[in-house]
Amino acid sequence: MTKDLIKISQGTLYDPANGVDGEVRDLWIQGGRIIAAPSDPATKPARTIEAEGLVVMPGGIDMHCHIAGPKVNVARKMRPEEKRKAEVISRTDVTHSGTLGSVPSTFATGYKYAGMGYTTAFDAAIPPLGARHAHEEFDDTPCLDKGFYVLMGNNHYVMQSIQQNEPKKLKAFIAWLLTAAKGFAPKLVNPGGVEVWKHRQAGNVSGLDTEVDHFGVTPRQIVSQVAQSAQELGLPHPVHIHCNNLGMPGNWETTLETMRALEGRRGHLTHIQFHSYGGGEGDENTFNSKVVPLADYVNSHPNVTIDVGQVLFGETTSMTGDGPLGYFLSNIYGGKWFSSDTEMEAGCGITPIKYKNKSLVHALQWAIGLEWYLLVDDPWRVVMSTDHPNGGSFLAYPQIIRFLMDRTYRQDVLKTCHPLVGRRSTLADLHREYTLNEIAIITRAGPARILGLTNKGHLGPGADADITIYTPHENKEIMFELPRLVIKSGEVIVEQGEVRDSRIGKTLHVAPAYDVDAEADIQEWFEKYYSIRWRNYPVDPSYMHQPELIGSPNHGN
């Protein structure tokens, strides 16, 4: 018997990255990784997990959520009324207590993700000045490997470098900033628009070619030049883009122009559901879906990937680095509102919202999200997300899976929505149903590939032993909301919804190489404007729990 050797016996494997679609196989684990089957048939594992009749997939990967950092923490403090009425997460021998609501506490976030079979998650919007805070919260978010994207679409140095036509400075700055924050990827949120919001009352950019006050650059330049620098740096996930004009009727043209601004470079457009609207002038009567032309573009341009940002009906909390959007939403819903200006870097808006199926706009948003899953031909380029908690909680993923795998259920819910949804979107005419293999792609293999995580999202030798075992059920929502077993780094962490091991997980980050001579210019600018000292800015490695560098640090030289 070999110590720490585990065998998952006779499970039905869905491992699309390795071309395995529902095949009954054994899976071997050692040292926290998946290994090839031992050549000696007499090898005895220390533990055998009988998985006959069960579905085995890699652990889920949420590539776009908001689970840590300053804005998430503000949202938690802002919604005591929600927490008071939410399910209580009680302490056990291996877990901390916690709170739920639309913005769960750190520990509860980890337990709930793991309880649903997810083992990796990325926070999508951390201002570099909040990076230390995000890492500290990661250290209290168990059961998950984690990373975050670094806000830089409204960073003054980024815009200044573009204005001065200094692509080398821009490239060095992006690499320096990612390294200083210990982040994973560049994130552009309403590029240029947040800066205009800081300059003018209710300010924003109107499209890709609006000039940003003071800097004289356009969102198109920010998108294309950051994408170019990221490509040259060889980042595993080059650029993660929240387009301009989120939520506005008629914004689909901005989204299309953003895709074009990439000029063939790799780029990921996030929560694209919120950016796929026809109509104009804020008029609800003209609001409609424009997924068809946008999906056509995605289908014919392999450089573009998307995640959906599915809306689910119910109450939630909107939190965004898009300051003007937060203001817009707070005016619509009339509730409490938080707005923040993060010095030279970013903005933020937070407000409670409620999606109602009887509202034409909300029901259309729900339908538009589902259209995206069903109209993109290649599942490797569409990823499941709710933009947690903006479109809904990550806990709604099993329900989304049911929508995708069961068209009768989908159509039944559509019938409860505002009657005009059928005419303003194509959802009623879409009969596609996802297979389990396709679900494994959009929740695991696809996001791993898009993020450049070679050790995740698959079950081949060398992969991290992050594995979820489900009990098959006709109702896919039931199947996916309560896995039989969840294995993280080779250890069983959840059994039938009960957390057995609350390990914290790894921090995934990048450290691209850059021209260190460029630091002098960055430092001069930094010391002129920032409220903290240069030497205090970079996140010390001691803040990171089990750091894992993704990609080669030698790329980009």
Place this chain on the structure above:
Amino acid sequence: MPLTLTYTGQTSVPVEIEGFTPSWAKDKSLAEIEQFEIFHGNQKLPLAEMFRVEGNASDLRFDLEGDLSGVHWIGAHMSEGAIHIHGSGGRHIGSEMRGGEIHVDGDAGGWLGAEMHAGFIHVQGSAGHLVGAAYRGSAKGMTGGMILVDGDAGNEVGLTMRRGMIAIGGRAGDVLGFNMIAGTVLVFGECGIRPGAGMRRGTLGLLGPNPPALLPSFRYACTSHLQVLPMMCNQLREQGFGIESSVANAECDIYSGDLVALGKGEILIAHQSAS
């Protein structure tokens, strides 16, 4: 025959009996009732460890005996029946109640009737802060029902209340009706500073002596003998709330505000009789 609970606890640590309502108890045996889980600080205990339980709850009536000022959430979430506290009670009495009535012979702690939706509460002594208020973060406080306090009440009475009636026989604290959405609060004693700050609609009646200066965002509207005031006072008298007839028929100065919010609220300031 009501269910009688005699408090036997001797502790300075808060005791919480949230969820112990007449509806829950009505079909339970005494043995089951004695096992109802309460909190003593962060420890869960059966009810019988802190209360002697007698009688039965089939008629939806509770009689609570002893000094219950350290026992909180009495009658919270109740929807029917009657609870009579023969002494003082703690915080959150009648919180989020939807029906039934609660009578307190002594004093009540803070958050009396917080976020209550319907029902009736009468405190013969005084109440703490935040009577009928919204809990922190909530969009609405009390949305219906009636709370009568014969004695004094603390600050922020009627915070963000949406509907319903609160009457304070004695003095009310500061920021009466703070951020009030609608509803009625009448104070028959003195009142603390800044009444009606941020109120959108609703009525505050400052019917006692020495009314405070109003915020500059309130505008004088008129002076009038309001027909509705004696009607409201009659309604309160019918519920056993003592009001002098001179007050019920007093002439009032009426102010509109708060103009920093919607500005559709009103504050009535009663002219005091010459006696």
